[in-house]
Amino acid sequence: MNQSHAGTRLRVVLGHLGQRSAGVGVAHSTSGAVSPNSFHPPQFQYTRDNNVLSLEQRKFYEENGFLVIRNLVSDADIERFRNEFERICKGEVKPQGVKIMRDVSIPKSEFIPSEKMVSKIQDFQEDEELFRYCTLPEILKYVECFTGPDIMALHTMLINKPPDTGKKTSRHPLHQDLQYFPIRPSNNIVAAWTAMEHIDRNNGCLCVLPGSHKGDLKPHAYPTWEGGVNIMFYGIQDYDKNCPRVHLVMEKGDTVFFHPLLIHGSGWNRTQGYRKAISCHFAGADCHYIDVKGTSQEITERDYLPIGKKLYGFPDDTRLQDVLRFQVRLVKGKRINL
Numbered sequence: 133m134n135q136s137h138a139g140t141r142l143r144v145v146l147g148h149l150g151q152r153s154a155g156v157g158v159a160h161s162t163s164g165a166v167s168p169n170s171f172h173p174p175q176f177q178y179t180r181d182n183n184v185l186s187l188e189q190r191k192f193y194e195e196n197g198f199l200v201i202r203n204l205v206s207d208a209d210i211e212r213f214r215n216e217f218e219r220i221c222k223g224e225v226k227p228q229g230v231k232i233m234r235d236v237s238i239p240k241s242e243f244i245p246s247e248k249m250v251s252k253i254q255d256f257q258e259d260e261e262l263f264r265y266c267t268l269p270e271i272l273k274y275v276e277c278f279t280g281p282d283i284m285a286l287h288t289m290l291i292n293k294p295p296d297t298g299k300k301t302s303r304h305p306l307h308q309d310l311q312y313f314p315i316r317p318s319n320n321i322v323a324a325w326t327a328m329e330h331i332d333r334n335n336g337c338l339c340v341l342p343g344s345h346k347g348d349l350k351p352h353a354y355p356t357w358e359g360g361v362n363i364m365f366y367g368i369q370d371y372d373k374n375c376p377r378v379h380l381v382m383e384k385g386d387t388v389f390f391h392p393l394l395i396h397g398s399g400w401n402r403t404q405g406y407r408k409a410i411s412c413h414f415a416g417a418d419c420h421y422i423d424v425k426g427t428s429q430e431i432t433e434r435d436y437l438p439i440g441k442k443l444y445g446f447p448d449d450t451r452l453q454d455v456l457r458f459q460v461r462l463v464k465g466k467r468i469n470l
């Protein structure tokens with residue numbers, strides 16, 4: 133194919149903002165030559181064409197693997213999430229399936245149920261008040277751009293990053309969320325993460341490596357940090373140290389959507405406040421489960437199954453995908469494979 137012709141074609145497709153062309157749709161003529169008229173460059177691999185994202189936003193996500201939408205969730209909703217979180221921490225309500233994590237710097241013997249002892253709660257999908265977050269139309273409107281119209285909530289968290297005790301255990305090492313999910317294809321999975329207050333480098337904002345979503349799932353392992361590491365806080369050892377790290381400064385209600393292969397983490401909290409964010413991972417209901425045995429995700433299964441067993445009484449031959457199948461919830465459209 134002649135270069136200038138291909139260039140023209142590229143501009144045409146760019147302007148047309150076409151279908152979600154997941155791959156390179158190259159058609160061959162009978163002579164075996166590639167027909168220029170049917171050549172579709174892989175323009176949009178990571179986003180869908182549904183008129184929600186502007187062309188600029190789409191290109192940004194495609195290139196960087198994340199997108200920040202300012203002021204998306206209302207103060208009133210965030211206040212409600214805060215209140216419910218406090219009730220759960222104090223033990224006033226015990227929604228089924230919720231997992232409470234204390235920071236590893238707090239000895240188990242010193243744990244008393246309070247907001248100051250809990251570093252995050254997970255899997256609040258049976259708590260109607262918190263789960264509202266995952267069903268907010270303003271969130272789902274964006275989620276759909278990545279997952280398509282049939283949407284499952286996979287995993288939920290309210291993160292309450294505590295003031296660091298000096299051991300830097302409040303850090304979350306650089307990782308890819310796909311490490312935790314026995315689900316594919318990865319491009320139909322997205323995280324929504326909403327700041328519940330002003331978050332910057334002082335209280336441990338998210339830090340991302342833009343464009344890293346274009347790579348593969350990298351090996352994850354516990355970092356060898358002197359001060360200790362929280363359970364399942366795996367990190368990536370061999371990331372490109374020259375890749376610029378971008379710190380996401382966010383205001384209350386700002387929401388970042390990001391790809392499950394995007395390398396990200398969060399820094400230590402050097403303030404005296406408990407830095408809060410609420411998040412949910414979503415996937416298109418047409419995704420499928422995979423078996424992680426023999427893959428680099430096996431470590432997740434090994435660490436997570438005892439928790440599933442303890443909380444739900446799962447038998448010994450349970451697999452990671454069985455636990456997840458039990459935890460996922462439909463939020464829009466129809467339930468298909470997951």
Ligand SMILES: CCCCCCCCCCCCCCCCCCCC(=O)SCCNC(=O)CCNC(=O)[C@H](O)C(C)(C)COP(=O)(O)OP(=O)(O)OC[C@H]1O[C@@H](n2cnc3c(N)ncnc32)[C@H](O)[C@@H]1OP(=O)(O)O
Pocket residue numbers: 230231232233234235236240243245254287309312313314361362363364365413436439452455456
């Ligand atoms: C399909 C897989 C999905 C996986 C997650 C996907 C995430 C995607 C995004 C990526 C995020 C990455 C973040 C990590 C993901 C972590 C996954 C889940 C891990 C946990 O949550 S561990 C904590 C589990 N918590 C419990 O089991 C608590 C259950 N009990 C309660 O909730 C109770 O209400 C209460 C009041 C908290 C008391 O319970 P109790 O059992 O007495 O609590 P313990 O203090 O004994 O803790 C329970 C158990 O958890 C261990 N634990 C807690 N925090 C830590 C920590 N920071 N580091 C290491 N270990 C911790 C604690 O040692 C206990 O284990 P034992 O074996 O000692 O019983």
Ligand SMILES: Nc1ncnc2c1ncn2[C@@H]1O[C@H](COP(=O)(O)OP(=O)(O)OP(=O)(O)O)[C@@H](O)[C@H]1O
Pocket residue numbers: 303304305306333339379396397398399400
């Ligand atoms: N020396 C390091 N080794 C491994 N991971 C690191 C290192 N420094 C930072 N990180 C990780 O990079 C991410 C962002 O770090 P960031 O530099 O924002 O925070 P920090 O080093 O904790 O704080 P700060 O640099 O603001 O003092 C976090 O996931 C953190 O765990």
Ligand SMILES: O=C(O)CCC(=O)C(=O)O
Pocket residue numbers: 289291293304309396397398409
């Ligand atoms: O520190 C945070 O708020 C986010 C940590 C994170 O990336 C995660 O829990 O997957």
Ligand SMILES: [Fe+2]
Pocket residue numbers: 307308309396
């Ligand atoms: Fe993460």
Ligand SMILES: [Mg+2]
Pocket residue numbers: 399
């Ligand atoms: Mg640093």
